[in-house]
Amino acid sequence: MENIIEIKDVNFRYHNSDEEDLGVNVLEHINLNIKKGEFVAILGHNGSGKSTLAKLCNAILTPSSGVVLSYGFDTSDEQNLFDIRKKIGMVFQNPDNQLVATVVEEDVAFGLENIGVPTDEMRKRVDEALRAVDMYEYREHAPHKLSGGQKQRVAIAGIIAMKPECIVLDEPTAMLDPRGRNEVMNTIRMLNRDYGITIVLITHYMEEAAEADRIIVIDGGAVMLDGKPEDVFSQVALLKSVGLDVPQVTDLMYCLKEQGFPADTHIISEEAAFDLLYRLLL
Amino acid sequence: MLKDITIGQFFPGNSVLHRMDARFKIIITALFIAMLFSANTIIGLLPGILFMALCYALSKIPFRLMLKSLKPIIPIILFTSLLNIFFLDGVVLLRVGFVRITYDGILFTVMMILRIAALIAGSSLLTYTSSPISLTDAVESLLSPLKKLRFPVHELSMMMSIALRFIPTLIEETDKIMSAQKARGADMESGGLLHRAKALVPILIPLFVSAFSRAMELALAMECRCYQGGEGRTRLKVLHSKGADYIGLTIAMLFLDATVLVDLLL
Ligand SMILES: Nc1ncnc2c1ncn2[C@@H]1O[C@H](COP(=O)(O)OP(=O)(O)OP(=O)(O)O)[C@@H](O)[C@H]1O
Ligand SMILES: [Mg+2]
Numbered sequence: 016m017e018n019i020i021e022i023k024d025v026n027f028r029y030h031n032s033d034e035e036d037l038g039v040n041v042l043e044h045i046n047l048n049i050k051k052g053e054f055v056a057i058l059g060h061n062g063s064g065k066s067t068l069a070k071l072c073n074a075i076l077t078p079s080s081g082v083v084l085s086y087g088f089d090t091s092d093e094q095n096l097f098d099i100r101k102k103i104g105m106v107f108q109n110p111d112n113q114l115v116a117t118v119v120e121e122d123v124a125f126g127l128e129n130i131g132v133p134t135d136e137m138r139k140r141v142d143e144a145l146r147a148v149d150m151y152e153y154r155e156h157a158p159h160k161l162s163g164g165q166k167q168r169v170a171i172a173g174i175i176a177m178k179p180e181c182i183v184l185d186e187p188t189a190m191l192d193p194r195g196r197n198e199v200m201n202t203i204r205m206l207n208r209d210y211g212i213t214i215v216l217i218t219h220y221m222e223e224a225a226e227a228d229r230i231i232v233i234d235g236g237a238v239m240l241d242g243k244p245e246d247v248f249s250q251v252a253l254l255k256s257v258g259l260d261v262p263q264v265t266d267l268m269y270c271l272k273e274q275g276f277p278a279d280t281h282i283i284s285e286e287a288a289f290d291l292l293y294r295l296l297l
Numbered sequence: 298m299l300k301d302i303t304i305g306q307f308f309p310g311n312s313v314l315h316r317m318d319a320r321f322k323i324i325i326t327a328l329f330i331a332m333l334f335s336a337n338t339i340i341g342l343l344p345g346i347l348f349m350a351l352c353y354a355l356s357k358i359p360f361r362l363m364l365k366s367l368k369p370i371i372p373i374i375l376f377t378s379l380l381n382i383f384f385l386d387g388v389v390l391l392r393v394g395f396v397r398i399t400y401d402g403i404l405f406t407v408m409m410i411l412r413i414a415a416l417i418a419g420s421s422l423l424t425y426t427s428s429p430i431s432l433t434d435a436v437e438s439l440l441s442p443l444k445k446l447r448f449p450v451h452e453l454s455m456m457m458s459i460a461l462r463f464i465p466t467l468i469e470e471t472d473k474i475m476s477a478q479k480a481r482g483a484d485m486e487s488g489g490l491l492h493r494a495k496a497l498v499p500i501l502i503p504l505f506v507s508a509f510s511r512a513m514e515l516a517l518a519m520e521c522r523c524y525q526g527g528e529g530r531t532r533l534k535v536l537h538s539k540g541a542d543y544i545g546l547t548i549a550m551l552f553l554d555a556t557v558l559v560d561l562l563l
Contacts, residue, residue, distance in 0.1 A: 073521060075517065075520065075521065097523050097525075100520075100521060100522075100523050101523060104521070104522075105518075105521040107514065107517070107518055109511075109514060111466055111511070112511045112514035112515050112518065113514065113515065113518035114462070115458075115459065115462065115515070115518075115519060115522075116430060116458065116462060117428070117429045117430055117458065117461050117462045118428065118430055120533065121430050121533060121534070124532075124533035125519075125522055125524075126522035126523055127531075127533075128530050128531055128532055128533065129522060129523040129524045129525060129530060130523050131529045131530065131531050132531060133531060134531060134532065134533065134535060137531065137533050138533065141533065155309070157465070158462070159462075159465040159466055159469070173522065174522075177522070177523075
């Protein structure tokens, strides 16, 4: 499959307001490729550099050394800015701080207005996007009267109206209650499955990460693990040593194994865990 | 407590007034203000008040809302009318000690109350019947000739619409911070004016800090959505003027003429 984001030997350090170097590499020797249509989850404890990595993908930040190629465009070149951002949308943690307009549909239209889409076409795309996230009935509501999950879905609609090929979501469910989290996760899954949009999901919830095709674990600014969810989560001891959890069922398998039962830590779904427990008990 | 403010709120509806072009509504509001201020007598105020009543009737906004919009200005009205009643010179009607009430004082006070009340109630109608977005668009469109003078018209209207978007969010936040400070023992209800002003500091500082961090995040989100200023921007909703808008404008002008005539004749 084709690589849509290529991160090649990237180092990154922040500068303070006087352009002075802060002296610490927040990201170190990162080499990553994101493939078209993938659903990638990024894990890592607070301050490990996940958000920084996300911002490198759509040219909000540019690498201190190394290259980031998004859809073949070098993110360090100012001229490519809008080409990249049209293809890679970004959703942030706090839904309140990313909605610009006082009416839902106007907010969804914001990005389209910026790139100069004609009014008729815009109307169509806004309605389509709102239907896709199941918020069409709320198109004339004020954003501040919606629930957190609804706001976040409006924010996602604003991104998909621009027909991006990839969406990077930085902890989109962190401020939501379980119900809102479910709504947003269903939307994300649907975008990946039905629209073929590449998803990069940064999250602290292991259950959410378990749904991805691939998990990347970042620790101290470097890639620590990268692989299928079953393989990544089977490294229970390693994950725990850097302050991360594993899904509850995997944890259960791990404990059973430690007690000498023939359990398998590659299990990440409840059904598989149930089957195994059933067999053990028989 | 902060949620009771009705000035500046929008009440969605489908009346003639709701459907009018916001640009025309702004111009008509300006004409209405001109009516109120060109009148020199109480009778001269009548056309303006009549015009306002007509608009309220057309808008189908409940009467009770109009009264509600007047509530916050009651202290101002009371204060200025007291001053005016006692301190204006003219034909003396009543004298108690050194306090006197004059005929002119009463007349002037009544006029002033009518004028301020009509001003607030009438101009509230503009925001009651127009969505914030249509208003900021209208301002942008009305000011667009200034673009030639390099006046940042688009930026101004963007700032207005972002401010409108964040007012409810920040009000909610203020409520939260107030509760949090109260839970820590802050006393905001008692004490003199100075004491209460001081009690506001621990509310304002966290509010500002959070407003700035919100602003940073919003700017980032806007950049991610390809915002690059007003250049080359298209709009989801384009303002259209219709026959009804011109009729409304004509009626407003007739009422202004009536005001001027009444004043001239009397
Ligand atoms: N604007 C900035 N200026 C200076 N340092 C920063 C800036 N933003 C982040 N950092 C630092 O860079 C490091 C990585 O931050 P980053 O936000 O990428 O972490 P994260 O993995 O997203 O954390 P979290 O899970 O809390 O969101 C942290 O040590 C942080 O203190
Ligand atoms: Mg982060």
